[in-house]
Amino acid sequence: MTLLDISGLTLDLPNGTRLLDAISITVAEGETVGLVGESGSGKSLTARSVLGLLPDRAETGGSVHLLGRSVLGASRSELLDLRRTTASMIFQDPRAGINPMRTVGDHLTEAMRLCEQRSAADARAAASSLLAAVRMPRPDEHLRQYPHELSGGMLQRVMIAGALSSSPRLLICDEPTTALDVTTQAEIIAVLAEQRASRGMGMLFITHDLNLAASICDRVYVMNAGRVEEQGDARQVFRDPQAAYTKRLVAATPTIVVADAEIDAIEARADVPGRASTAAPASSLPAGAGVVATPASTEPMLVASGVSKTYLRRGKAPVHAVIDASIEIPRGGALGIVGESGSGKSTLARMIVGLEQADAGDIRIAGRERTGAPTTRVARLAHARSVQMVFQDPYLSLDPRITAGRAIEDALRLHARLTTADARARVVELLEQVGLGDRHAQARPRTLSGGQRQRVAIARALAIEPDLLVMDEATSALDVSVQAQVLGVVERIRRDRGLTVLFISHDLAVVRRLCDETVVMRTGEIVERGRTIELLSAPQQPYTRLLIDSVPRPDWGREAVPQN
Amino acid sequence: MTTPTMAVKVLRAPRVRRGNLSFDISLAILAVMTLAAMFAPLIAPYDPDAVDFAAIYSGPTAAHWLGTDALGRDILSRMIFGARPALLGPLLVVVASTVIGILLGLLAGWRGGWIDAVLGRIFDVVFAFPALLIAIMAVALFGKGLVAPVVAMSIAYAPFVARLTRTLVASERSRPYVAAYRVQGFSGSWIALRRVLPNVTPIVGAQSTLNFGYVLAELAALSFLGLGVQAPTADWGAMINEGQAGVVGGYFLPAIVPAIAVVIVVVAVNVIGEELSDRIGGGIPA
Numbered sequence: 002m003t004l005l006d007i008s009g010l011t012l013d014l015p016n017g018t019r020l021l022d023a024i025s026i027t028v029a030e031g032e033t034v035g036l037v038g039e040s041g042s043g044k045s046l047t048a049r050s051v052l053g054l055l056p057d058r059a060e061t062g063g064s065v066h067l068l069g070r071s072v073l074g075a076s077r078s079e080l081l082d083l084r085r086t087t088a089s090m091i092f093q094d095p096r097a098g099i100n101p102m103r104t105v106g107d108h109l110t111e112a113m114r115l116c117e118q119r120s121a122a123d124a125r126a127a128a129s130s131l132l133a134a135v136r137m138p139r140p141d142e143h144l145r146q147y148p149h150e151l152s153g154g155m156l157q158r159v160m161i162a163g164a165l166s167s168s169p170r171l172l173i174c175d176e177p178t179t180a181l182d183v184t185t186q187a188e189i190i191a192v193l194a195e196q197r198a199s200r201g202m203g204m205l206f207i208t209h210d211l212n213l214a215a216s217i218c219d220r221v222y223v224m225n226a227g228r229v230e231e232q233g234d235a236r237q238v239f240r241d242p243q244a245a246y247t248k249r250l251v252a253a254t255p256t257i258v259v260a261d262a263e264i265d266a267i268e269a270r271a272d273v274p275g276r277a278s279t280a281a282p283a284s285s286l287p288a289g290a291g292v293v294a295t296p297a298s299t300e301p302m303l304v305a306s307g308v309s310k311t312y313l314r315r316g317k318a319p320v321h322a323v324i325d326a327s328i329e330i331p332r333g334g335a336l337g338i339v340g341e342s343g344s345g346k347s348t349l350a351r352m353i354v355g356l357e358q359a360d361a362g363d364i365r366i367a368g369r370e371r372t373g374a375p376t377t378r379v380a381r382l383a384h385a386r387s388v389q390m391v392f393q394d395p396y397l398s399l400d401p402r403i404t405a406g407r408a409i410e411d412a413l414r415l416h417a418r419l420t421t422a423d424a425r426a427r428v429v430e431l432l433e434q435v436g437l438g439d440r441h442a443q444a445r446p447r448t449l450s451g452g453q454r455q456r457v458a459i460a461r462a463l464a465i466e467p468d469l470l471v472m473d474e475a476t477s478a479l480d481v482s483v484q485a486q487v488l489g490v491v492e493r494i495r496r497d498r499g500l501t502v503l504f505i506s507h508d509l510a511v512v513r514r515l516c517d518e519t520v521v522m523r524t525g526e527i528v529e530r531g532r533t534i535e536l537l538s539a540p541q542q543p544y545t546r547l548l549i550d551s552v553p554r555p556d557w558g559r560e561a562v563p564q565n
Numbered sequence: 566m567t568t569p570t571m572a573v574k575v576l577r578a579p580r581v582r583r584g585n586l587s588f589d590i591s592l593a594i595l596a597v598m599t600l601a602a603m604f605a606p607l608i609a610p611y612d613p614d615a616v617d618f619a620a621i622y623s624g625p626t627a628a629h630w631l632g633t634d635a636l637g638r639d640i641l642s643r644m645i646f647g648a649r650p651a652l653l654g655p656l657l658v659v660v661a662s663t664v665i666g667i668l669l670g671l672l673a674g675w676r677g678g679w680i681d682a683v684l685g686r687i688f689d690v691v692f693a694f695p696a697l698l699i700a701i702m703a704v705a706l707f708g709k710g711l712v713a714p715v716v717a718m719s720i721a722y723a724p725f726v727a728r729l730t731r732t733l734v735a736s737e738r739s740r741p742y743v744a745a746y747r748v749q750g751f752s753g754s755w756i757a758l759r760r761v762l763p764n765v766t767p768i769v770g771a772q773s774t775l776n777f778g779y780v781l782a783e784l785a786a787l788s789f790l791g792l793g794v795q796a797p798t799a800d801w802g803a804m805i806n807e808g809q810a811g812v813v814g815g816y817f818l819p820a821i822v823p824a825i826a827v828v829i830v831v832v833a834v835n836v837i838g839e840e841l842s843d844r845i846g847g848g849i850p851a
Contacts, residue, residue: 354748355747355748356744356747356748378752381750381752382750384750385748385749385750386750388748389748389749390744390745390748392741392744392745393741394741397740397741397742398741398742398744398745399742399745400742400746400760400764401742401764402760402763402764403760411749411751412749415749415750415751416750458745461745461749465749465750
């Protein structure tokens with residue numbers, strides 16, 4: 002029977018902005034329905050409408066029925082009852098949704114004691130069995146722990162247990178794994194699938210990740226700008242998208258699936274055949290080959306050997322962030338560093354750009370020593386010309402007060418004596434190189450979108466004409482289509498100018514699109530290195546295999562023959 | 566680090582958003598008072614120090630709108646002239662304490678380490694003394710008048726500004742945009758002075774306006790005690806003091822009028838300061 006029935010839902014703000022437009026969604030019992038879209042598509046708002054969590058002064062139209070009961074216009078007590086008995090929700094950031102001053106046990110038992118008048122002992126026993134159900138290793142011990150004692154993945158499981166404590170018929174998951182590492186994500190997804198199956202719940206799963214949606218959902222709805230663009234069987238929608246938007250989204254999504262043709266191409270290495278596969282790193286190979294051929298030098302652009310960094314903490318064991326790491330990038334090459342949070346990949350990047358000092362080891366860029374901290378102005382500028390960095394979050398890495406053009410101009414004029422007119426001309430040139438234009442020069446960061454900001458950050462780094470560009474999770478804060486744009490810009494610049502890139506990411510699929518070679522890091526150590534495609538198709542280390550297996554992958558390849 | 570602040574924020578009652586009307590009214594009041602102070606000789610109906618024994622303790626009349634005091638001086642004229650030290654003193658203190666505080670706070674927040682520790686302890690010591698007490702000590706050492714109290718209050722208020730600046734700068738320093746400037750090769754002092762300082766100044770400045778009201782009240786208290794602006798110069802605090810004798814005799818106006826003026830200005834300045842902090846500071850608690 003139909004658990005959730007949203008039909009013709011519209012939502013308008015008092016200023017007339019239409020945030021949701023004629024949304025119709027159904028979820029049956031025992032079914033997993035995906036709600037897929039980029040930021041601002043209205044997917045979270047739609048999900049929140051199910052629990053009556055809408056903006057105060059919003060005008061709604063249409064209807065939302067949960068087990069036949071209307072949610073829109075329901076009284077406070079009716080809503081409370083629906084939330085207590087029928088539907089629960091888990092959110093993206095588990096740490097933001099839990100009271101840091103109270104124990105996990107308090108969090109889990111509160112609703113049971115207050116709403117169901119269960120005794121403290123009874124509620125505690127129930128909470129303990131819920132924690133066991135979400136596969137927490139030591140339920141009774143966790144009940145006494147505070148949120149800060151648990152990792153993000155553990156805490157998300159606590160939130161799931163909390164959501165399940167009311168035995169809901171419908172579980173709404175709003176990007177529940179987006180803030181988590183890929184291996185943790187795989188565990189959470191497994192827990193959710195198991196609970197959904199054993200309880201026969203319906204699940205409404207919101208995500209921006211097409212691969213994730215495709216691998217767990219029965220049916221999906223693709224949303225864009227407040228409208229449902231396409232809906233249907235998950236396989237059908239992603240294998241053979243009908244709507245133009247879905248097609249773009251599917252094309253922009255990088256994948257780690259390696260087609261046989263690609264391996265052949267790598268082995269042949271003579272030529273790069275024009276492949277139909279969307280995510281082929283077609284551009285990176287000729288760039289690498291072309292620049293190595295220049296007579297300048299055959300010495301690698303970056304040589305880091307035996308680099309280590311240890312953080313000493315008062316009263317605690319020291320953290321070995323990076324242990325004896327050695328990497329090399331040829332001129333014009335692109336190296337990916339892949340690892341989960343805490344693997345030391347960002348620390349290594351910060352040491353290479355000089356934001357942190359290595360305890361041991363040696364870093365050379367274009368043959369010049371770049372290990373120590375520059376002390377003089379000349380040394381500082383020389384270091385900056387050796388290596389530039391693009392940071393993860395373009396919302397934070399641009400000075401909010403400084404316009405895009407000014408930011409680039411400052412960097413230019415620090416390194417070269419330029420007249421104002423020359424500098425301005427160069428700024429426009431750089432902006433055009435990253436697909437922006439003159440009109441963006443006057444814009445402050447807050448008026449630019451995430452992708453535009455990141456492109457400004459890239460232009461700013463390129464203004465200094467560095468030997469090496471380090472990109473630290475430079476696309477992970479961006480939507481897939483924007484990520485594709487930014488990656489496209491980087492690929493083009495590599496092709497045109499032979500830029501050497503060190504690309505750090507947690508996302509194997511993105512690294513695979515950009516980088517010829519990849520190293521895998523885990524708890525400060527490099528565990529495996531090799532050509533990206535070989536690494537993906539035939540990982541040698543168990544950890545690499547675990548990483549690759551954890552990436553959500555529909556169990557049907559895009560190339561696979563339809564089975565039904 | 567964020568956890569305790571979050572908890573405190575939750576405990577706070579949600580601030581009721583005042584309409585912009587009170588802000589506009591406050592702004593108008595301050596504007597009128599400032600203009601009156603600037604053009605006092607043109608506006609004031611009488612010489613503020615002119616003694617008229619024919620009209621001692623006259624109530625409000627057509628000739629004297631707010632009446633006269635024990636020496637027959639026109640209260641309205643004295644109020645208008647008295648607005649000069651009343652507004653100028655706090656203005657000087659706010660400007661001086663903001664400049665000193667921002668520079669010290671920038672130094673402490675940007676450099677951290679032992680500089681931060683030493684400055685922090687110095688601030689603690691200054692905090693231990695009430696501003697009024699420091700001002701009284703300054704008067705005892707350097708004599709009565711406006712100058713010694715203003716200098717003393719500037720020093721007493723600087724740590725408030727410095728502590729806020731230090732916190733803001735320390736949090737800015739850890740932001741990626743600062744790291745980005747470093748990677749581009751900019752020097753630490755350039756980043757601190759040319760980029761971080763302008764980013765924190767509006768927030769600090771808005772908070773500093775709130776000090777104006779406190780300083781005004783404290784300077785008035787100092788004059789009331791006879792340690793500030795000296796007779797016969799018109800000053801609100803001194804007028805309240807002189808008016809005390811009249812209150813006993815049933816003549817309230819000479820003391821009440823300047824007292825009400827002090828209250829009005831303090832409230833107006835606080836309304837403006839809070840609104841500015843809300844608009845600029847993005848909810849940084851006072």
